[in-house]
Amino acid sequence: MSDATTIEVRTGEELNRELLQTFIQQQIPQAPKGELQIRQFSAGHSNLTYLLQIADWEAVLRRPPLGPVAPKAHDMEREYTILSSLHPYFQPAPKPYLFSDDESIVGSPFFIMERRKGIVLDTKFPNEVTYTPELGRKISQLMVEQLVHLHQVDYKKTKLADMVKPEGFMQRQLSGWIGRYERAKTDEVRGVAELTDYLTKNVPNSAAPTIIHYDYKLNNAMFSHDFSEMTGLFDWEMTTVGDPLADVGAAMSYWIQPNDPDLLKKGLGAPPVTVLDGFFTRDEFIQMYADKSGRDVGSIDYYLTFAYFKLAVICQQIYYRYRKGQTTDQRFAKFNVFVENLIQYALITAKK
Incomplete structure (x- = not known):
């Protein structure tokens, strides 16, 4: 880095x-x-x-x-x-x-x-990079291609085959993340019961299982200085074998576009560079993933709704640690607001 x-x-x-x-x-x-x-x-x-x-x-x-x-x-x-x-x-x-x-x-x-070296992107480009919309599309395409590539790796050739049980993945995920939310709960948040009820009643049939990174986002990736390749992908702690569309949904919950509401764009501070002209919209990302992977993405709204809920739970866990004095990092002081925003946005996504 x-x-x-x-x-x-x-x-x-x-x-x-x-x-x-x-x-x-x-x-x-x-x-x-x-x-x-x-x-x-x-x-x-x-x-x-x-x-x-x-x-x-x-x-x-x-x-x-x-x-x-x-x-x-x-x-x-x-x-x-x-x-x-x-x-x-x-x-x-x-x-x-x-x-x-x-x-x-x-x-x-x-x-x-x-240590891998290269450029990690978050809320801005380094001063030495001249941004163009063409560069945004190039980076977007790299992100899609590497996600497709990861989903093509045969997990049965890796130790993951002995570590996971892909059957019933989404049901386990749903009950697991609802449980995590309950354990980390600090305040009553409007809409949680409605959201978890929707998620429980509408679980789609999963695609054939693949390796999923499950925290696939731009600032976990590293690029060469000419942006011709992805030189690193980090934060593999959530990686498992499961529904590849859950991975796409998680990726898209972090992929902010310019017409998103401020509650989504600025929940963690300055918006990511994906709001710049040239970067794919979520729909463009999902369509290219479908084209390159050959997978049916018709139920993607469910996975995106679940991903917003999952992200809300992660933020709630962090806020719980802050409220309990287990961390004094002031970046986490307003995470409760972001949790509530994510729950509301997940409900909007569910009703599309």
């Missing part, structure tokens, strides 16, 4: 540099001798991700957030296993070096993976 994406480690999220340096030089043969430097990647609202540097050698460390975490969430060993088995078949997946459950080193289980 480009240096512009890293910051000094946030107060309270520091790692024990001496312990970690000793561990790295004992466990990673390609790491040179020398002083370990640690910076933190600024993006993301969940797992903590750090840049490790010793001389010219670089790697990335991922660990769960501080404080109690939701059951089965932030499973570092699972994410490490997914990357280990998927990396040979899907180039954007970084190669992991090792996993450790020794909590004495950084305070939790963690894994270390290779």
Whole structure:
């Protein structure tokens, strides 16, 4: 990741540099001798991700957030296993070096993976990039093509075949995310009962299962400096085998377009670059996915509705941690408003 994406480690999220340096030089043969430097990647609202540097050698460390975490969430060993088995078949997946459950080193289980370099896009382009609508379409197409490519990987050739049960995926997802919402609930939110009732009564028949990233969004992707390829795809903790349209729906819940209401566009701050002229609309993205994958996308509105609910639950879990004092990060102080907005927007989508 480009240096512009890293910051000094946030107060309270520091790692024990001496312990970690000793561990790295004992466990990673390609790491040179020398002083370990640690910076933190600024993006993301969940797992903590750090840049490790010793001389010219670089790697990335991922660990769960501080404080109690939701059951089965932030499973570092699972994410490490997914990357280990998927990396040979899907180039954007970084190669992991090792996993450790020794909590004495950084305070939790963690894994270390290779560092990929390139451009990560979020709310603006780097100063050195001259944006044109043609570039927006090029990036949009890359996002579609790589999602199709991921869904073409035969999961039975990977360790995911032993880790998942694809049958009944959407029913399990629905009950699981409703349960997560109830456990993280802090306030009564208008429309939740109506939304969960709609989702429960309208579960579509799933397509043949595929590997799904399930957090596929622009700021989890990295591009070469000429935007000719995707050089990295990150945050694989939600990856599983299931309905590929659930992956498309999740991707589209993050894909903001210029005519979206402000409650959706600005819920997490400045809108993403996908609002710029040239980027695909959600309909264009979905249509190209259908054309390139050959899948029927007729029920996509259900999956998009579910994705907005799922995103609301993720934000509610983060807000719960903030309300309980498990994090003091002020970025999360207004997440309750965003949760309510997402629930309302999901209801609008359901009624299309």
